[in-house]
Structure formats: structure tokens, C-alpha cells
Amino acid sequence: MNILIINYNKNYSKQIPELFTNTIHKTCNKDYNKEQLEAWANPSIDYKAWDDRLSKTKPYLAIIDNVGFTEFYEDYIDCFYVDANYQGKGVGKELLNHIFKTAKQSGIKTLRVDASITAKPFFEKFGFKELRKNLVSKGNQELVNYSLTLNLS
Numbered sequence: 356m357n358i359l360i361i362n363y364n365k366n367y368s369k370q371i372p373e374l375f376t377n378t379i380h381k382t383c384n385k386d387y388n389k390e391q392l393e394a395w396a397n398p399s400i401d402y403k404a405w406d407d408r409l410s411k412t413k414p415y416l417a418i419i420d421n422v423g424f425t426e427f428y429e430d431y432i433d434c435f436y437v438d439a440n441y442q443g444k445g446v447g448k449e450l451l452n453h454i455f456k457t458a459k460q461s462g463i464k465t466l467r468v469d470a471s472i473t474a475k476p477f478f479e480k481f482g483f484k485e486l487r488k489n490l491v492s493k494g495n496q497e498l499v500n501y502s503l504t505l506n507l508s
Contacts, residue, residue, distance in 0.1 A: 358422075358446055360453040363413040365406075370423050371414070372405040381439035386390055386472040387498060394494030417446045425450045427457065429453055432468040451481060459506060466505045475501050 379396035388396070414434060417423035423437035423446045432454060437446045458466060469489065470478050479485075483503035490497050 357419075358449045359418040360449060361416050361418055363409060363416065365410075367416060367424075368406050368409055369402060370408060371416075372400045372402060374422075374424065375434065375436050376400055378436045378439050382442065383471060383473045391493070391496045393500050394496035395498055398496075415450060418449050419446070422446050424452055425454065427454050430458070430463050430467055432466060434483060435468065435470075435474065447477060455507070464506065464508050465490055468502055468503050469500050471498070471500050475503070478503050478505075481505070 376396040376398060380392055380398070383395075384392060412426040412428065412433070414424045414426040415427060417437070419441065422441040425435040426433040435447070435450065437450070454466070466483075468478055468483065469485075469491075475485070483505045486502040486504055489500050491500055492498075
């Protein structure tokens, strides 16, 4: 599989929130209940709010058929999602390797991420270490996630 990592392109402003929502509902449903999933990724997508966010964060996109994206700024990985149909096929690895390369070129020594229960093993596979368990409020739900860090030195 040939995966292309590109900088954010406004042409994907609708697909990204749909990928985000669908991925959460299809892959995290064993770790979170329906109410938590809907609080985290409301099926009634606010495209305007997403457009505003994406215009600021300018995520990297994994392109095959818009199968993944991540936001990375300063030393923080935010919003790291791969389409449920493409998980386990190297897309996440390509996105993460792109972040590693970008971070090293920028002189960043440590990476941070707040990972869901579902995503935590993925990041740990690449050497991220748990700092703490968090309770995050979304809507009227509390979700568990984990703050992880990776030393690049």
C-alpha cells in the first residue's frame, strides 16, 4: 500500500470530521458506551466548528482515500485517527513516522499525546510511556484517556 502524507487541504474539510466521528463510533465502542461515544464524537457534525479548527491546526493527512489524519503542534499530538477500514494496514505508522521526522527536524526532544483506551496500545507499541490516567468531560459524560510521552533523544 502506498500512503501519501500531505499537509492539510481545505478540500478535505468535510471528510475529516466524518472520518473522526465514524472511526470513534466503529473502533472505540468496546471501550466506551453509546452516550460517551456521542459526547466524544457527536453524530450531528458541526462542520463550521470543524472548519474553524482545521484552518487553525492544519493537520497532516494520510491519503489513499482520506483514511487518516493527525494534528501536531509544538510537541503535542492531537486528533490521531485512521479510518476503521484501514486500521492495522500501516496508515497510523506512516502518520506517526511523519510526526517523528517533523519533530526531529524542529529540534523537538519529547512528544506528548492524550490517548483513548483504544489508542493507548498503539502509542505504547512505538515506545510512548504512560504518565497518568485522566477523566475527561465531554458533554455530560466522563471518558477515560491517558497522557503519554515519548523521549526522542
